[in-house]
Amino acid sequence: MQTLVTLCALLPLLLSVHADVVERFEDEPECVKYFYKEKVPEWGASTPGAARLCQRFVNRYHFATLYDTNHRIAVYSAYQFQPSNGGGRESRWFVEPQLVSKSWQAEMTYSDSLGKNYPGVYLGEKQALNEDFIRSGFDRGHLNPNGHHAVPSRNATFTLTNVVPQNPKLNQNSWRIHESDLTNLFKAKCSKAFVLVGAVPSAENWIVKNNVKRVNIPDYLWNAYCCVDNNDKPIQSGAATARNTDDDKVEKLSLVELGEFLQQFSDEPVGELFYNDCRA
Template sequence: MKDGYWLGMDYPGVYLGEKQALNEDYTNSGFDRGHLNPNGHHPVPSRNATFTLTNVVPQNPKTNQGAWGNHESQLTSLFLEKCSKAYVLVGAIPSANNWIIKNNVKRVNIPDYVWNAYCCVDNNDRPIQSGAGTARNTEENYVEKRSLDELGAFLQQVSNKPVGELFYNHCRA
């Protein structure tokens, strides 16, 4: 992975931050760099790849370091204790008009929700457990545990678009 400094050296004339967030966007913003794909779900050294700005969204610090962080830790424990493999989907639901603004420019959209879904399988790749969680990106500091069907209905409601199967055969044995 190359940082922004090297990108500018390799591609002269590229304006860093024109199409992507920068670390400076988060400075004094009041938001954490909330991981979508959590580093705790990966062994060292592969977890280093999760610390890129393409894997984070502005997240309320109380929720990120509280209920959502606990939710991610619970999933890590589940994956280590029960699963031979775990398939995980993650996402954020953008807000209509809530942004980190720098120099009067809308830089990074602050999502209304973060969500994840998982399908835990045994060593024969048979599903043994699944579930999902959603959290409002506020100081509410609460994760709503959901089934995959409930998450699908929730995502369809907020997007007004068909969601379809999140996992093959809805992660059912």
């Protein structure tokens, strides 16, 4: 009887639309638009257990995430910059039902609500949960920053697939300042700014809960941008990296230098992060 009750409770989710669960970003036009000239980088494509998420909130798309379900952190988030219009700071965190089952809805939803509605289903097999971060000593560090969006895209950044365990000092100081500097740059110079923000997982550094390795604590954060004019021609590009420690330092790089940095962590060529390396 309990099994029947559970199945009946799951039926609405099982019947939900799941068009956002894609094998390739290129197969979803509403998702690939977050990459400059719809060129998806090769970086991270061969990550074991990678899931491609077209992040949807209030029935529309907002950004794209290549998510590492084994480490339970994103490989990267891809988005277009938007000037903030204020508001949109969520007090609760979203999870992705599509990572619980591919047949479930792609619309992000509050983890506490989904958990209460489906108490017999574990949500955290392939994604981080809010309780993983509680008393962990790490911030829920946004990759795609909420301050680079207007509402409702700003709300959508509060999904746990868009955060990594980030050193609080780094998150609240140099990385925050770096994001603010990018805001000023994008507003001043760019008609559009395409951005990638990612994390390099550590070998053996995890948030552990009940003796289980739950969420990998990345060694580095990185980002890269391609700024274009009204004719979609590149104006400026740049990148940065930061060790996820109390060092609290952000190192500014070129796209070429970032590629060389990322190459240290891959046996396969990094390739272009943006179409034609964001060159005019």
